Amino acid sequence: MTITQVRLGAAALAASAAILLTLQATNAAFSAQTANNGNSFSAGTVTLSDDDAGTALFTAPNLAPGDSVIGCIEVTYSGSLDADVRLFGSIAGGTGLEAYLDLEIERGTGTCAAFGTATTVWSAISDGDLGGFVAAHTGFASGADTWAPGGGAPDDTVPYRFTVSLQDDAGAQGKSATVEFTWEAQNA
Secondary structure (H helix, E strand, O other), X not given: OOHHHHHHHXXXXXXXXXXXXXXXXXXXXXXXXXXXXXXXXXXXXXXEEEOOOOOOOOOOOOOOOOOEEEEEEEEEEOOOXXXXXXXXXXXXEEOOHHHHEEEEEEEOOOOOOOOOOOEEEEOOOOOOEHHHHHHHOOOHHHOXXXXXXXXXXXXXXXXXXXXXXXXXXXXXXXXXXXXEEEEEEEEO
């Protein structure tokens, strides 16, 4: 073989290698794709309100022994998540009258105007006075009642009727109490 033939052979070999590399680099393999588009997320809601329009359930000055006052409030759950609702209370001021106030709390099935079937939440006879209620039910974990509204429409509204009676006890004379009742909902 001559040098020219060797050079031509080497050139042909180099050209063949370049063509093979190019073909291999551009040679496509089978492929496929799928996509799952439009993923979105939103958090549910826990929403609780009442119909008191910012006014107190009770304003009862000058009670005499045996006097009773009745108040009713409608509580509405309108959240999108299932929830548990609990009722609790606290003393916001006063000089100890809560120990002399018998308390009855009932949850109805209708409205305040048409109360419906009553479920006793707290009874003065079996549970104790207003002071006992606020001592026993200080927050959600120890809250009274077993109302468990379902999430989503329609809203779930229930009336709560409170009856407070002054005991016939001379120790109540001149005392006062300011109480806050709170309903709290937490998703179940």
